[in-house]
Every structure is written in C-alpha cells, then in structure tokens.
Amino acid sequence: MEQFKVLLVYPNLMLVSTLPNNIALLSACLKKDGNDVNLFDATLYCTAEKSNDEMRVERMQVRRFNIKEQGVSLKESNIFSDFKNIVDSYQPDLIGVTVVDDTVRMGLELIHKAECRQKGIPVIIGGIHAYFNAEYLIHNNVVDMVCIGEGEETLVEVCRCLRNKVTFKDVPNLLYKKNDGSVQKNFIAPPLDINKLPFEDFSIFEEQRFYRPMQGKIVKTLPLNFDRGCPYNCTFCDAPAIKNIYKHTKGLPYFRQKTIPRIYEEIKFQLDQYEINYMYFNSETFLAMPLKKIEEFAEMYSEFNLPFWCQTRIETVSDKKIKLLKEMNCDRISVGIEHGNEHFRRKILKKNFTNAQVVKAFEIFNKNEIKVSVNNIIGFPDETRELIFDTIKLNRQIKVDSVNGFIFQPYTGTELEKYCIEKGYYLSPDIMSREEGTPIGESVLNMPQISKDELNGLLRTFVLYVKMPESYYPKIKKAEQLNKEGDAVLAELRDIFFEKFFN
DSSP states (O other): OOOOEEEEEEOOOTTOOSOOHHHHHHHHHHHHTTOEEEEEEOTTBOOSSSOHHHHHHHTTSSOOOOGGGGTOOOBOSOHHHHHHHHHHHHOOSEEEEEOOTTTHHHHHHHHHHTTTTTTTOOEEEESHHHHHHHHHHHTSTTOSEEEOSOOHHHHHHHHHHHHHTOOSTTOTTEEEEOTTSOEEEOOOOOOOOGGGSOOOOGGGSOGGGGEEEETTEEEEEEEEEOEESOSSOOTTSSHHHHHHHTTTSOSSOSOEEOOHHHHHHHHHHHHHHSOOSEEEEEOTTGGGSOHHHHHHHHHHHTTTOOOEEEEEOGGGOOHHHHHHHHHTTEEEEEEEEEOSOHHHHHHHHOOOOOHHHHHHHHHHHHHTTOOEEEEEEEOOTTOOHHHHHHHHHHHHTSOOSEEEEEEOOOOTTSHHHHHHHHTTSOOOSOTTTSOOOOTTSOOOOOOSSSOHHHHHHHHHHHHHHHHSOGGGHHHHHHHTSSSHHHHHHHHHHHHHHHHHHOO
C-alpha cells in the first residue's frame, strides 16, 4: 500500500533563519505514524527587499555578517511556481500550512496559486495565528480544516481519517468543513506531555538552513525546545491567551518543561545526526527553572559543552544561575526590558520588575562576563515620545553588548490587540487587506499622540540614542527624519557607531 503523503508548508519571512522546532516535530510525528513527509520552506526565497537581519544591521542592533561564507544563498526561482511544481510532482494527500500573523497572507496565497482546491487536495492550517483566527480562516475557500490547539496528535489523526475515509468527528483541536458545507468545531484536548513526543526531524530541511548569523559570526545551529508555554502574562504576548484556551481542560498545565534526562537524550540524538557547532535553547524564560534543575542541567551539559544562546527575564536572574551559565559555555543571552518606565511597564505590559532590578541583573551579567542583548519595544498604545525616552534612559544605565529596539505589533489574540482595537488605533478583522507589520518593520497603529513617521524615525535611531554620548543628540534627532538629509546623517552616525562599538 502506498504511503499517505503530507506536504508541510512553512511560509517564512526571507532569511529568518532559525530552524522551526514545530515543523520538525510535526514531521517526526507524521513519520512515526507511517506517513511520507515533504516540506516546502519559503525561507530562502527572495520575498522582500531586505531580510530582517539586514534591517537590524542598518539599525545597529547586530554586527555586519556575510551569510554567503557558508554557502547560503537565495533561490533565484519564483516561489509560487516552485510551490505549484512541488504540489504537482509530489501529489500530496494532505497539505499542512503553519502560519503566524506575519506569514498567513503568504501561506494562503501559495495554496491559492497552486490551485490546491481544484486539484482536490485537502488543506489544514495551523500555528499560533490559527488559534485566534480559526473562524475567519475556515471560511477561506482554499482552507478545509483549521487546527485550533496543539497540532501534533491532531495532524496524525487527520491523516488516519483521510486514509481510512472516515469523518473527523473524533479528532481533537479541529475546526473543519463538513460535506454539506457547514462548519464543525471539535473538542479541545488537554496539553500534550512534551516529554513523550518523538525527537524532532530536521532531515526535511536543506543543509543551508542550519546556518544563521549570530552577532557577526555564521554558526551551524541546532534549536532545542526546553519547554512549551510561559509562566508569565505579558499583554503583548500570545501565551496568556493560549493558556485561556486550555483552562477548562483537565490534565497538564499549558506551561510544561522537559525533564533533564529527556533533554540529554534529545541533544545526544540530534548531535549524532548533525555536525553542529552552536546550540539555540528555545525557552521563553530559560532561567525560570529552579536552581537545582539548572545545576542538574549544567552537570549533564558538560558532556557537550557547545556554545549556546538562550533568553530569560529580569526576575529570574541571580548570581548563582548566571555563574552556572558561564560555566556551561553560554555564548550569549537575550533579556527583555521592553520599557523603561516602571508605571507604564507594570500597568500596560504587566511586567512587574523594577528599574533597580534591571540595573542589578546587568551588573551580575557583566561580573560573570556573559554577553547580553537587551530587547526593547517602542510604539505601544498610548506611548509618547517622552515615555520612549524613559526606555532609552534606562538602557543608558546598563552595560550590554548589543541593544535591540523593535516596533510594537498588536498580534492577534493578545490583550493589547484588543485594547488597540477598542481605542481605534488599529483595524484588525480582514487578514488579507489589513496593513501588515513586523517587529522589524513599521508601526501599524494610528495614534493621536505620536505619528507613525516619528515612531519609525525613533526606531532607526534608537540604538544611537542609547549608545552615543548625549552631545550627539541634536545630530541623532536630524537622523530621525525620513528624508534624504536624515538618511545622510544616519549613514554618517552609523559608520561612527560601528567603528566605536562593533569594531
């Protein structure tokens, strides 16, 4: 009997290069159940004028790099023609598309232009965007099913139903069109035990996809998930809303962590498969682990000792934990401040640490010689220029290797998205016609107290305001201008910055 064939589609932004654990895990689950899996990955297609990392270089957030030194190059062919060709040649029995807010438009367009509906190939959409836009997506004429919860078991069950020609009535986490055109919403299953899932299957990705820039260096990277979910409730993040989806289910909580023995087996398995020189530890808050568990991990990881990246929150930083990170060969850590005004940060973002805690945490990082990238967001609803400069002032009080400034985006499902819609700053419902934005791109909010142009000018000069002496401020303000004069001043200041701070 021929294997059931599944084509996974990853409509990624251009050269956003970290390998997606979720796609690799779906492939592993499908193969474990006897299915054949193929992948269409949009990452290496020229779908924009500049990649996110190239824009971040221009904004002085990361060091200059040359991805081509490891043989990574963009495909010259047309993404839509190539996708249509793989659909026609592979002839999948099911197409599964994973989307977020930034990629849903591309995903739907790929399916539409490949004429999957005319070919009779069923299409299921999943991913974080699908959690909160399922009703909208299911009424798109190219979509047959939407996964409205964790997808590993759901996708496998959908394949079994299609193979055996039975209905989807018992498939968890599924919204689907019935034969009569009506829509059926199935039950939400409890969160999965992530320690029992198969090891991720990265073999479906091209060799080039393992390479990514890391502050000027090109490293061959393996991402490893430590947990799923987040214990915190930031209003700009989807995690609290996802927790709400599962609050009525019985079983595991949405935030789950892997055991150290499971992590050990996973690292060992993956390093036996691939020649890797850098680890990318995926966890919303890596140091949320108790100290004892971090000590257990440190002892275990000494067998591998590869340099790694991770991220955490200010509240989780302690001298003992950071000392352990250093001993484990932590190359770099990212920490989110997001905003420098304590009242605004607490009231609007629901992040309750103090500025004194921020300063203390970075003293600990510096004492242990850990390189830190600090994350900030500007353009929050109701934010003013003065509030943005509170964030700049706090950043000037700490010593870090690199500074990130991102534009706030009202991602679907978040508390702040609802707030922006209520205030009239943002019109959301029509996915295909609404204005698009990414944290690397421009603001999509229309607010009375600060214009989009002013926000975008502050975005491109944010790092200069943080790092350069205040005597440069009049010149930096000129560089905010989105015109030829501003561009020329910005280019001059950028050269000074790279020579002084990123040499």
